[in-house]
Amino acid sequence: MAASPGRTRSEAARRAILEATRLELTERGYDKLSIDRIASAAGVGKQTVYRWYPSKSALVAEGVLHGHLLPVVVLPDTGDVRADVARWLGSLAGLGANSETAALIRATLAATAEDAVVAASYDEQVTAVTRSALLARLESGVAAGQVRPDAPVAVVVESLIGVVLFRLVTRREMGPEFVDDLVELVFGGIGT
Amino acid sequence: MAASPGRTRSEAARRAILEATRLELTERGYDKLSIDRIASAAGVGKQTVYRWYPSKSALVAEGVLHGHLLPVVVLPDTGDVRADVARWLGSLAGLGANSETAALIRATLAATAEDAVVAASYDEQVTAVTRSALLARLESGVAAGQVRPDAPVAVVVESLIGVVLFRLVTRREMGPEFVDDLVELVFGGIGT
Amino acid sequence: MAASPGRTRSEAARRAILEATRLELTERGYDKLSIDRIASAAGVGKQTVYRWYPSKSALVAEGVLHGHLLPVVVLPDTGDVRADVARWLGSLAGLGANSETAALIRATLAATAEDAVVAASYDEQVTAVTRSALLARLESGVAAGQVRPDAPVAVVVESLIGVVLFRLVTRREMGPEFVDDLVELVFGGIGT
Amino acid sequence: MAASPGRTRSEAARRAILEATRLELTERGYDKLSIDRIASAAGVGKQTVYRWYPSKSALVAEGVLHGHLLPVVVLPDTGDVRADVARWLGSLAGLGANSETAALIRATLAATAEDAVVAASYDEQVTAVTRSALLARLESGVAAGQVRPDAPVAVVVESLIGVVLFRLVTRREMGPEFVDDLVELVFGGIGT
């Protein structure tokens, strides 16, 4: 497949870099990432890292987000939209309780906050997946008569992701009551 | 007043440091903050910066959050809770439209994500103020019969701040329709 | 005696400074002298050090040289000039064998090499004493017919001090044979 | 030639460092040497200086003494030992008259006084060369019957270097009469 002459790029090296990056990110966070350390931990030349990823943010964007580092939380479909959303939120809350995962997400978010390219990537890769899943579920909820047809579904997605991330960033876990209240808010509103 | 011996610490120096930090944060973001640059811009010895703030995050936490950094958005009280919340959200959306302010908030959020101390400070200083203001307003809304008495008020605060920050971080402004939909969601819910 | 008003300068402080300086000089050498450390070790404010001594070199010059730090080696007078000079040189060699004293002399010499004011002070305070003593002894040697009347006495002084310091600086002790040979050289020359 | 992998160390950088060091040493002396300044003057990263020389004294020892720093003064051989030594000493006196060279030698001597490694290096590189040259010349003087066979030659070397350095350090030039007297002392002694 490699049409050009010379040695083919090592996929193994690329994976080692990503793995080392994940470790660094978990243990030290985004702004203490060191390419030197990653390269050395991955047993790889620094140049190889730069060949794959032109910058620290690209490494995080391409590597961390694409690299399946963030566990995917499945939104179930039991027929009861409200219960499904509640269970899904509960799982997210559980993610936050794992300190390694929480650190990884925080690091990703820091990268997002500091780099527009990462932000775009994040939006495409993470939010998009969640959004479409949630959207589909809510629409089937509409079909089942459990959600109003004119509900601002897009805003629901933003709000739920927003609140989850906000709690993660400020290191305040979401307990069961919080999740319940959040579901109550989304489905019932606060108006009289 | 100064009980201890030795020269009194220069409040002017402290303020110059904070001002220089604010500029740096606006122009370059959190992880490109350079103490060297801050000190030199503030016309201050590096040691003086470290005397006041032991670390980059403490500088951001103490100085930036406490201080004159994040503009306070007033929640009006016209008698119509829903309209008041809508106007308040609109103002927040406006803040995000100003790119300097947006950069500043993103930088602060990055600091929050990377440092637990900053996170605590952020929660105390920023969320607390907003929370109590919103809480008071919603309670007067309950008194006016515009909000149900058992509404999960705390969650409302978290959700609104969460979504605002999420949009800021991912650099997607909140347009008027988004604000409207958000208000509709909070007050009406999505259930049938 | 103190005609001027105000508190009299504390001689105790001055002495403490000199003592601390001597210690520092012995332990760390000239270029690692720290006024901060000296002041703190002497239990004295930094300003007090600067009040007495305007600079590091002045501190060494005034303090170390004047302060009787360098032991005075007496040139005996037994009637035999050559034996007396030999004994005197032997004593100097002995000084060099004491590592504290050697370090102190080396530090002083470093100060001398780096500062013209110290150099002048050194010449006046140390060389002058030795020179006049040696000169007097040699002249009484002339009177006793043990030294030629037209001997270049001044050059003898310079040579002897020079060689002693050179050996100290390059950390090569002068053994008894060296001293003997030196005496032989000075009194006998190398010519046929 | 380079057996190890990686970029070959830049000899050009090393030379630029030494040249910059020589300048600094001439202009400011040993204890005002600044690695920052040397690196910047040499157009070299500070790290590169430290890669070559682990400390200020190593820089002076390895670079300055080994190198092209101290001008070599040739001991002539005209057949008249005494005249040759006199001319050689005159040249050394001339060196001291050049203030740049004098400053450089003083700086080197200060380094020597303060660091044992430099001292060893100085002894090997400078004294050894002079010693062997002088030794050879004196021995040919012995063969010519101008120097007695049992003359303490090693001590002559030490004395001459010692006195030259001592005068340099105390900033008192050696005039022609001093040189003459010194030669007279060495060859004739002072005894009757």
Added chain:
DNA sequence: CAGTAACCGAGACGGTACGTCGAGTCTTACA
């Protein structure tokens, strides 16, 4: 015998330099 002037300790100030770490580039030998 109250002022007041010079000292004292302490320690913060604006700086310069330290020696280390890391970024991103470049240059080797080898595969």
Added chain:
DNA sequence: TGTAAGACTCGACGTACCGTCTCGGTTACTG
């Protein structure tokens, strides 16, 4: 040509001292 290794320039780190300035608090002469 890609790769591990590693030297390169540059810039920031956090610390140590420099010499100056400023505190509150003694002394000890002077009016």
